[in-house]
């Protein structure tokens with residue numbers, strides 16, 4: 001399972017504090033929005049793609065874009081019609097908040 005930089009529960013190593021805080025804040029906003037709109041039938045997804053070699057991820061990242069994005073897309077596709085908010089990694093595994 002991907003750790004997810006927005007996951008407070010999975011933050012066992014520290015580092016990247018400001019980045020982590022922005023991702024946790026985004027998660028909190030989504031939780032609030034989902035709570036305000038209980039009964040909404042839309043699928044809401046927060047996703048942890050893994051550490052990917054992009055401009056942001058840098059050349060030292062673990063995964064190529066092609067290793068992560070197709071799995072992310074498949075995971076999004078599988079959540080079609082699943083009402084409510086989930087925090088998932090690229091394999092569709094739940095990431096602890």
Ligand SMILES: NC(=O)c1ccc[n+]([C@@H]2O[C@H](COP(=O)([O-])OP(=O)(O)OC[C@H]3O[C@@H](n4cnc5c(N)ncnc54)[C@H](OP(=O)(O)O)[C@@H]3O)[C@@H](O)[C@H]2O)c1
Nearest residue numbers: 004005023047048049050051052053054055056057058061
């Ligand atoms: N890479 C990873 O390992 C990783 C892991 C987990 C989550 N994420 C998240 O995934 C998202 C995309 O990251 P990435 O790795 O794909 O980064 P990236 O390759 O650096 O791409 C960032 C994108 O954001 C756009 N952007 C930056 N500042 C902007 C602004 N002020 N207004 C509008 N657009 C702006 C850039 O546009 P231009 O190309 O026009 O500059 C670019 O398209 C981010 O939220 C990142 O935190 C990334």
